[in-house]
Structures are given as C-alpha cells and as structure tokens.
Amino acid sequence: MTTLYDVRPAAVIGGPDEVLADDQVTAFVHEALAGAGLDGRSVCVIVPDATRSCPLPLLMRAVHGALTGRVSRLTTLIALGTHAAMTPAEIETHLGGDYPGMEVLNHEWSDPATFVHLGTIGADRVGEISNGLLHEEVAVRLNRAVVEHDVALVVGPVFPHEVVGFSGGNKYFFPGVAGQEVIDLSHWLGALITSSDIIGTRGITPVRALIDAAAELIPAEKLALSVVAQSGTSALHAVAFGDTRTSWEAAAAVSAETHVRYLDKPVQRVVSVMPPKYQDIWTAAKGFYKLEPVVADGGEVILYAPHVTHIAAMHPEIEQIGYHCRDYFLAQWDRFKSVHWGVLAHSTHLRGAGTYSEAEGEKCRVQVTLVTSIPEHIVRGADLGYLDLATFDLKSYESDPDTFVVPNAGETLYRLADH
Known part of the structure; x- marks a missing residue:
C-alpha cells in the first residue's frame, strides 16, 4: 500500500x-x-x-x-x-x-x-x-x-x-x-x-x-x-x-x-560527456553550468558531444553575438539591448564568470571548448574553443589526473565541499 x-x-x-x-x-x-x-x-x-x-x-x-x-x-x-x-x-x-x-x-x-x-x-x-x-x-x-x-x-x-x-x-x-x-x-x-x-x-x-x-x-x-x-x-x-x-x-x-555532488578541491579540466537528449549547444550547455563551480581559475570545460551539429537552430542570434561573460554585455548595453535577453542570458551562462573593460578586453575565468560535429569556423566564430572530433581521444583524458571526466553530464551539479 x-x-x-x-x-x-x-x-x-x-x-x-x-x-x-x-x-x-x-x-x-x-x-x-x-x-x-x-x-x-x-x-x-x-x-x-x-x-x-x-x-x-x-x-x-x-x-x-x-x-x-x-x-x-x-x-x-x-x-x-x-x-x-x-x-x-x-x-x-x-x-x-x-x-x-x-x-x-x-x-x-x-x-x-x-x-x-x-x-x-x-x-x-x-x-x-x-x-x-x-x-x-x-x-x-x-x-x-x-x-x-x-x-x-x-x-x-x-x-x-x-x-x-x-x-x-x-x-x-x-x-x-x-x-x-x-x-x-x-x-x-x-x-x-x-x-x-x-x-x-x-x-x-x-x-x-x-x-x-x-x-x-x-x-x-x-x-x-x-x-x-x-x-x-x-x-x-x-x-x-x-x-x-x-x-x-x-x-x-x-x-x-x-543531484548535488561535492569535490574536495578544484579540478583543472573537466570533460562533460553529453548524452544524446541534448541535441544542440543551447541545451548541451548544461554540461558547463553544472561543472563551472568546481573548475579552477584558468581551467577548462570541454563539452564532448559528437552528435551535436548546431549551436542553436532555434536561436541563430547566438552565432552572431557569440558567447561572452555578463560584463561584456553590460559594458556595451546600447549595442546588445535589442537582442532577445534570453539569448544574451544563454550566452553568459555558457561563458561563465568573467570581466570586461574597453582597455583590457574580456577575461573569462574558465575556457570553454567544444568537441562536436559543428564546423570549426562556426565554433570559433562564436568565441568558443575547438578540438577536432576526429582526433579527440577521450580515453587519454580519462587517464589524465588533471582531468575530471563526467559521463551523462547535464543534470548533476558539482560543487566544492567548502563552498
């Protein structure tokens, strides 16, 4: 009963x-x-x-x-x-x-x-x-x-x-x-x-x-x-x-x-292995959101999603504005305020914490790199890092002590134990 x-x-x-x-x-x-x-x-x-x-x-x-x-x-x-x-x-x-x-x-x-x-x-x-x-x-x-x-x-x-x-x-x-x-x-x-x-x-x-x-x-x-x-x-x-x-x-x-896991110390690199239910970067970006809190300053999140062929078919604006931290948009608000704010938000969420000034440019805390079936020029044009899917060796990252490989990423949140 x-x-x-x-x-x-x-x-x-x-x-x-x-x-x-x-x-x-x-x-x-x-x-x-x-x-x-x-x-x-x-x-x-x-x-x-x-x-x-x-x-x-x-x-x-x-x-x-x-x-x-x-x-x-x-x-x-x-x-x-x-x-x-x-x-x-x-x-x-x-x-x-x-x-x-x-x-x-x-x-x-x-x-x-x-x-x-x-x-x-x-x-x-x-x-x-x-x-x-x-x-x-x-x-x-x-x-x-x-x-x-x-x-x-x-x-x-x-x-x-x-x-x-x-x-x-x-x-x-x-x-x-x-x-x-x-x-x-x-x-x-x-x-x-x-x-x-x-x-x-x-x-x-x-x-x-x-x-x-x-x-x-x-x-x-x-x-x-x-x-x-x-x-x-x-x-x-x-x-x-x-x-x-x-x-x-x-x-x-x-x-x-x-759905929350804790790590004792920051990691230098994360490989988020994205399941096929995330069919574009608009949704597969969850592999970054859920891991950003445990990545060390200057570290990297690699989104490994071989099945993904588009950044966001429903939101082509993201390829035009690229991925940037919040302060990048705030400092140039007149330039970006007419873009759907939901698109701007998605951009900041995937790019993570960072700063921007006209003198020093944009400095993001964590590098974001894609391993997908999206062409290189599109990835780099959106201000993201690119690794060639054909030569990417997931097993080598799994054996790397500086890399945290997360299978089925996107739903479990990772945090540092002292935060």
Whole structure:
C-alpha cells in the first residue's frame, strides 16, 4: 500500500536514498488525483520535452488511468520553452504511446495566436523582486490551453537549474509555455545574478519569485506531480503532489540531496560527456553550468558531444553575438539591448564568470571548448574553443589526473565541499 505523508501540505512518496517501484508510483498518482477534486473538470497536463530525465510514460499512464472517465476534458501540453517542436513520432515515444480521449499539443511558442494576455507585473514590483537589478514592467502571456482548462496539472522533474535555482513547479508555465516577455526578463535576471551564484540555490530566488508572481495571474487551479529522477535513468527517487509551490518545494529538497555532488578541491579540466537528449549547444550547455563551480581559475570545460551539429537552430542570434561573460554585455548595453535577453542570458551562462573593460578586453575565468560535429569556423566564430572530433581521444583524458571526466553530464551539479 502506498504511504502518504504531508509536507506543507504536499503528499510525498520516496526520498533521497530510495528508488521507487513502478507500482508504488502508479498507486501514489491514483491516490493523489482521486482526492484532488477533479471530477467533471477540464484538466491540462503540462509535461517537459525530451531534454529532461523522467519516466514520463510511467507517469502519463498513471495520470491517464486516474483521470479518464472522471474529467470533462484532458489535454497534454509539451512545455518547450523556445526549444524545437517534437514530431508526432517523437511525442509518441516520449509519452509512451497514444492515449484515447486525450489531446496532445506542442507549445507553439513562435505563433502569437498561441497566447493569452493575463496581465502585467509592474516595474516597481519587478524592482522589488529583483532586489533592484531590474526596474521595468513585463507583460505576462501564457499558452491559451492552460487558461482554457479548469485545472493545470504539471507533471515533471526537478533538478538544479542555472537560471532559477531548482527547476520545476511554476517554471513549467514560465518559461515552459510562456510568451517571450517573461522568458527574456526572467533569464536576464538570472544572468545578472550569474549562473554560478544561483544554480542549486534552495528556496525562493529572485527568478523564482518573478515566476511565482506571473503564475499568480493564471486563472486555472495549479497542481503538480513533481518528481525527482535518478539522473540518466527511468527510475524515481521521489514524487510529490500538491499545488505548484508546495509540491516543488518538497521535490527540490530531495533533489538537493540527490543531484548535488561535492569535490574536495578544484579540478583543472573537466570533460562533460553529453548524452544524446541534448541535441544542440543551447541545451548541451548544461554540461558547463553544472561543472563551472568546481573548475579552477584558468581551467577548462570541454563539452564532448559528437552528435551535436548546431549551436542553436532555434536561436541563430547566438552565432552572431557569440558567447561572452555578463560584463561584456553590460559594458556595451546600447549595442546588445535589442537582442532577445534570453539569448544574451544563454550566452553568459555558457561563458561563465568573467570581466570586461574597453582597455583590457574580456577575461573569462574558465575556457570553454567544444568537441562536436559543428564546423570549426562556426565554433570559433562564436568565441568558443575547438578540438577536432576526429582526433579527440577521450580515453587519454580519462587517464589524465588533471582531468575530471563526467559521463551523462547535464543534470548533476558539482560543487566544492567548502563552498
């Protein structure tokens, strides 16, 4: 029998040292949703795309089984943010099959008709949330599928995250199925704080506070099945059910113990071996974000991703501006302020900590080098280091005492033990 216990007041099964059986997960989902007051109501299920480890077929079978015949309408919306749309074949694999009576939608973020305007967060409120880093109003637009259902049910994993601290919860709305305005503002706020300072931060970070403020404008009831995945596998450590705040808080507490590793001293070089779920540098950059904190000054992060052929097919601007530290953009703001701030943020997140002045130029703390199938001139044109895939010998790095090789990189955060 599934045991439930309350965590302010989320119901939770599992924990940092547990691996749940499929039948435990299914029973928990059925029991949780049975008591959620969903009968006769319309439900929009918001799920991640394939760039996150999560046994989504298991969860979707449980959710579909628990809600079919009880709710008036059931829709699943894939939270792409600004990632590429999934094909029908990819969606079927991702969700684990077809589900009778359930409509499945990609978040069509490039189509203005996708969105409903929910309201505006004023400049003074943004200034308060951001601790004075930003002071401007932001329009809040959201995928109309969420607004046109009675209940929005988030189903997805929680990991340390470079923009918000820990992913999950209301982040599935913003930026998951949001308009560009909140995406740009929230990501640039994270960039101003810097990835290395915010990643893996527990509690309500300024970016999380901005996302939560936007989520308050959603008319639908907001619930979440927040899961903590065993990274790189289809297993789960824990599942939490509640509203999108309490469920996320419970899962983030478990993620902080399962997805953070500590090293005793800095390493000179990291090789992040990127799994195929990261299909471009826009997503594979997580292999840098999660390792930057343990790299010594003047060190290097090598992203080893032979399958990657593009920097960012959905965001070609990044090849034009290149990768630079935060101060590079701030010192030349008039030149760059018209570029989507989400693109600028991604640039700073991958380039990491650094300084810039007109007299001395840009000095970044860590070198970033790609070993991919992207042509050399494109890599170097984006201000990144290049190593030839054809001659790269991973085994030699694995035997090098100055190199830390990380398989399946991108989800586990590495930190120094004394920080």
